[in-house]
Amino acid sequence: MVKKHQRDVSGIEDQIISMYAKGMTARNIQDHLHNIYGIEASPTLISNITDKLLPVIREWQNRPLQEIYTVIFLDAIHYKVRVEGQVVNKAAYMVIGVDLKGKKDVLGIWIGEHESAKFWLNVLNELRNRGVTDILIMSVDNLTGISDAIAACFPETEIQKCIVHQIRNSTRYVSYKDLKQFSLLLI
Template identity: 55%
Template sequence: MVKEKKSVHRIQMTEGKHQIIKQLLQEYNIETVADIQAALRDLLGSTIKDMMEAEMEQHLGYQKSERSDSDDYRNGYKKKTVNTSMGSLELDVPQDRKSTFEPQIVKKRQKYISEIDQKIIAMYARGMTTRQISDTLYEIYGFEASEGFISDVTDKLLPKIEEWQNRPLEDVYPVVFIDAIHYSVRDNGIIRKLAAYVILGISCSGRKEVLSIHVGENESAKFWLSSLNELKNRGVRDIMVICADGLSGIKEAISVAFPKTEYQRCIVHQIRNTLKYVPEKDRKAFARDLKTIYQAANEEDGRKALDHVTAKWQDKYPRAMKRWYDNWDAICPIFKFSAEVRKVIYTTDAIESLNASYRKLNRQRSVFPSDQALLKALYLSTFEATKKWTMPLRNWGVIYGEFQIMYEGRLPD
């Protein structure tokens, strides 16, 4: 497949532009790139001042050289420093006697006149701390942005987060995944572990969608019932399968909120919980044997494989297989599906790629200053990760057809 070349915008150099450049070179004695930046900064300051002078004339109703009977008049200038993508810039802001002048080109209390907000948010989305962002802005643009200012910029996201958390959802989801990732958060000087609970759905069109993110709540049937009821209040009427690890109270909450929904124990977590009892030398062989269980043709063969694996490794690792028996009722629903559907459910590729972005936050920040800071970082990381979610899952037509047969009458055609 031949890739289409990206078009490059070329600026046409007219004679007028050549003259401007020539004048700049002469006026500012430009020899380096830094000289160009200084010249542009100076020109920007002069241009902004002229525009504010024009705004003042419109505000007062007469030009600077004219006489007027108005009781409001010019009252000198006030120094103001703003930061731009070219560095700090000192402006002379015109004042009026009544202090009623409200400049629009650079508003009162406005400290930045470039896309700094967007740059800060983009860096925050990549997991950078407020200190790292502040240092980066200083290194690149030569001006200081306090950590408090950066927090204020990212706080602008909070209404958007609330709106996103309350947005309407689709009425039916064939599969929903629930997972938890833990972070260290500072709370009144004490560092404690908080969990970020992520709910991800696969829609009827086969597309992945993060439905909800909650931070800091304690796991319990009450908590999960509240979370599932929130989904219902946002429009979710039915879910075929909810796939989750052994979150405390989740099974009971599902049976109340969505009584027809099947609870499928996450096979990936089940495997991890088993292999933590097994040293490195035996893990590959043990993992191969575990495949004979969850890849068995049916539940009966899966149970036989479970007994066989347990007998084989029991003497060396007596605790390793206990959870397979304890959780068998939540593991066995997977056996009724074909290999294509099982792959969607037990490989958890859908949520693992998202979790990779969330784990990156843990690597970049050992401690979050607050649970609110964690929520902002998770929100931005989510939107960065989901930009690529433009296509349905592979073989979704076949998979959805199987769901329609298995759950007759519950899924739209």
């Protein structure tokens, strides 16, 4: 990154953005820059550099979508984050769509406190507002109320329960000692 005898470190912004994109916090980036390159950068400077991405992110989040998707997959990823010194659960709502040409695209990612049909209803309304008029098939988990949320926004959409979630839910009732043998039956 910094060559021998180099005094200009103008490419440091790209490196900071890269580290931020990989999940490093401003303090981690600050420590890394100091330990590896001897560069003093305040967390405020790092935040100012990463904040330059916000307009690009907002543009991506609000881009117009296609009118029709053959399949859309809805799912949430649950993870723990530290907020003000406490560890809390968060859910990243993911929407992946397959268009009429078979091209897969991430339509959006939203962060919520926990997965709920009410939040999914807001996500589906946002998809409609961004131009989606019809979805042929929607693949979802077995979340209570999700079918009603989908029907409210896209009443003609066929709902398919995700096979992975169905298998996971069915193995919940199998004794652990029998799980391996039961799973072989499913294949």
